[in-house]
Amino acid sequence: MKVHKTLSRSAVWLALLAMLFGTSLLVVGARAGDNKATSGTIRPAPPAPVFDEKERQAELAQRRARVAQTIGSKAVLILFSAEPKVYANDVDYEYRQENNLYYLTQLKQKRATLVLLPGNNQTPEILFIPRRDAFSEIWNGHMYSAEEAAQASGIREIWEAREFEPFLQALRTRQPYRPKPENILMSAASITPREATLSPTNVKNFPVCFAKSDPTGFECLFAAAEKNEAELYMLAPRGTGPSREYAREQRFAAEWPITPSGFVIKNAWPVFAEMRVRKSAMELRLLQHAIDITNEAQQRAWLAAGNAKWEYEVDAEVVYTFKLRNADHWGYPSIVGCGPNATTLHYIESQGAVKPSDLILMDVGAEYEHYTADVTRTFPVNGKFSPAQAEIYQVVYDAQDAAARVIRPGAMFSDVHRAASGVIKEGLLKLGLITDSNSEQYRLWFMHGTSHWLGMNVHDVGNAVKLEPGMVFTNEPGIYVRPDALDYQPLGWKQDDWEKFKTAVRPAFEKYKGIGVRIEDDMLVTVDGTRWMTEALPRKMSEIEASIANGRQASR
Ligand SMILES: [Mn+2]
Numbered sequence: 001m002k003v004h005k006t007l008s009r010s011a012v013w014l015a016l017l018a019m020l021f022g023t024s025l026l027v028v029g030a031r032a033g034d035n036k037a038t039s040g041t042i043r044p045a046p047p048a049p050v051f052d053e054k055e056r057q058a059e060l061a062q063r064r065a066r067v068a069q070t071i072g073s074k075a076v077l078i079l080f081s082a083e084p085k086v087y088a089n090d091v092d093y094e095y096r097q098e099n100n101l102y103y104l105t106q107l108k109q110k111r112a113t114l115v116l117l118p119g120n121n122q123t124p125e126i127l128f129i130p131r132r133d134a135f136s137e138i139w140n141g142h143m144y145s146a147e148e149a150a151q152a153s154g155i156r157e158i159w160e161a162r163e164f165e166p167f168l169q170a171l172r173t174r175q176p177y178r179p180k181p182e183n184i185l186m187s188a189a190s191i192t193p194r195e196a197t198l199s200p201t202n203v204k205n206f207p208v209c210f211a212k213s214d215p216t217g218f219e220c221l222f223a224a225a226e227k228n229e230a231e232l233y234m235l236a237p238r239g240t241g242p243s244r245e246y247a248r249e250q251r252f253a254a255e256w257p258i259t260p261s262g263f264v265i266k267n268a269w270p271v272f273a274e275m276r277v278r279k280s281a282m283e284l285r286l287l288q289h290a291i292d293i294t295n296e297a298q299q300r301a302w303l304a305a306g307n308a309k310w311e312y313e314v315d316a317e318v319v320y321t322f323k324l325r326n327a328d329h330w331g332y333p334s335i336v337g338c339g340p341n342a343t344t345l346h347y348i349e350s351q352g353a354v355k356p357s358d359l360i361l362m363d364v365g366a367e368y369e370h371y372t373a374d375v376t377r378t379f380p381v382n383g384k385f386s387p388a389q390a391e392i393y394q395v396v397y398d399a400q401d402a403a404a405r406v407i408r409p410g411a412m413f414s415d416v417h418r419a420a421s422g423v424i425k426e427g428l429l430k431l432g433l434i435t436d437s438n439s440e441q442y443r444l445w446f447m448h449g450t451s452h453w454l455g456m457n458v459h460d461v462g463n464a465v466k467l468e469p470g471m472v473f474t475n476e477p478g479i480y481v482r483p484d485a486l487d488y489q490p491l492g493w494k495q496d497d498w499e500k501f502k503t504a505v506r507p508a509f510e511k512y513k514g515i516g517v518r519i520e521d522d523m524l525v526t527v528d529g530t531r532w533m534t535e536a537l538p539r540k541m542s543e544i545e546a547s548i549a550n551g552r553q554a555s556r
Pocket of ligand 1: 374452474476520
């Protein structure tokens with residue numbers, strides 16, 4: 001985990017990258033740990049959050065207890081770790097743990113499986129991990145020992161990964177299961193469970209169905225299975241076609257009903273969506289750190305753009321900052337689009353030329369301990385917005401403000417987009433880019449939603465429609481005047497209307513052609529409104545211009 005990484009490793013990276021990027025590296029008037037933003041200087045990301053080990057483990061235990069409460073004593077939950085993904089031949093992509101397994105264990109181990117058995121008073125939670133292998137470690141690095149896995153997750157019942165299949169086989173046939181002692185890597189299970197409580201997960205009010213003698217802990221589950229009422233929860237979304245992320249779970253689920261096991265497969269996805277949409281204080285600190293790293297990357301890139309010939313040079317500053325601040329990765333591929341490239345929503349090539357008179361739209365997000373930021377700024381390469389650019393920018397800025405004003409507990413998620421799009425429509429009408437603000441014409445220039453949930457996924461889980469404290473989502477209106485926007489008649493338009501529309505908006509279109517502006521901030525719902533988690537990053541045009549001017553002057 002991040003907090004445990006050694007200084008020496010970071011120092012090596014720092015030295016190496018300083019050599020590569022030395023000329024463009026610049027932090028003005030700020031030292032590491034200096035949290036105050038001063039006008040025109042880059043605000044370095046504050047140090048990474050450090051958590052009290054007991055509190056951290058207690059929170060993970062609490063999350064597991066909540067899952068256990070939700071699924072109940074007749075259920076078993078199985079979470080697989082993410083499968084490694086092939087880059088090419090024998091090279092894999094960087095490994096990233098499955099989010100929900102990580103949410104419950106903070107374990108990054110491959111081939112791990114978590115099993116929750118809420119009705120089992122002896123082993124309410126079992127972690128399966130591969131046994132450490134000295135040969136494998138020579139090539140592939142350190143594997144978790146049982147002690148380390150217990151330290152990360154707080155789980156104290158740890159079995160060798162190869163025991164999972166026999167365990168499952170036993171479950172299918174309603175046989176209690178416990179591996180041979182040599183394959184139990186760690187155990188906290190009580191052998192005299194008659195008076196045992198369910199305290200390991202604080203599960204209360206569960207029916208007691210222990211056997212009169214020689215109880216195994218599986219009595220509740222198997223009693224339910226006898227009646228075909230047992231439930232097997234896994235991340236296998238059904239009815240939506242093949243899942244790109246959970247193919248293994250779907251295969252498992254598809255094969256399972258063949259056996260008359262008495263277990264019905266249930267989808268665990270909604271259980272996690274419900275929990276993860278409300279962030280804990282610990283989650284918010286991780287997310288804030290990802291955002292702080294991203295903010296710093298943005299500001300560094302604004303300065304670098306002044307000397308850049310190509311978009312990838314600006315992008316490089318983002319990559320550098322993420323690495324410098326020990327982010328895990330990006331949460332999604334960086335978007336760095338200059339001029340008309342800014343009007344392509346998911347432009348990730350970064351191969352275009354940087355022109356001084358253009359805007360650069362930069363949508364980037366560092367990922368830290370599985371939490372990703374999502375921050376967009378649109379800034380002028382030469383440091384000064386042109387009048388036409390400023391007109392578009394101001395409409396987007398006002399739309400964002402309007403959206404922020406409706407955020408409070410009890411408001412509907414859809415209110416946010418309604419507020420933003422209302423301002424966009426009025427603004428586009430004034431600019432001459434639409435002729436009717438009571439129509440869907442605005443979708444030609446603002447074709448995406450204003451918000452999505454943010455957290456462990458950049459487009460995070462969440463079904464809530466009513467806002468509650470602890471929820472986090474983006475506020476990202478935009479206007480994109482694609483150079484070819486009038487060349488193709490959009491679906492749903494009548495030929496006549498389209499011709500009239502084109503004639504009416506043509507002058508404004510020619511004026512704003514090639515300008516794309518998006519401003520994106522990360523909003524936390526608080527008890528009395530909202531907090532801009534991205535607030536440290538300049539957003540007003542005058543502040544962006546000042547930041548660029550001061551920063552570039554200081555670098556001369
Ligand atoms: Mn976004």
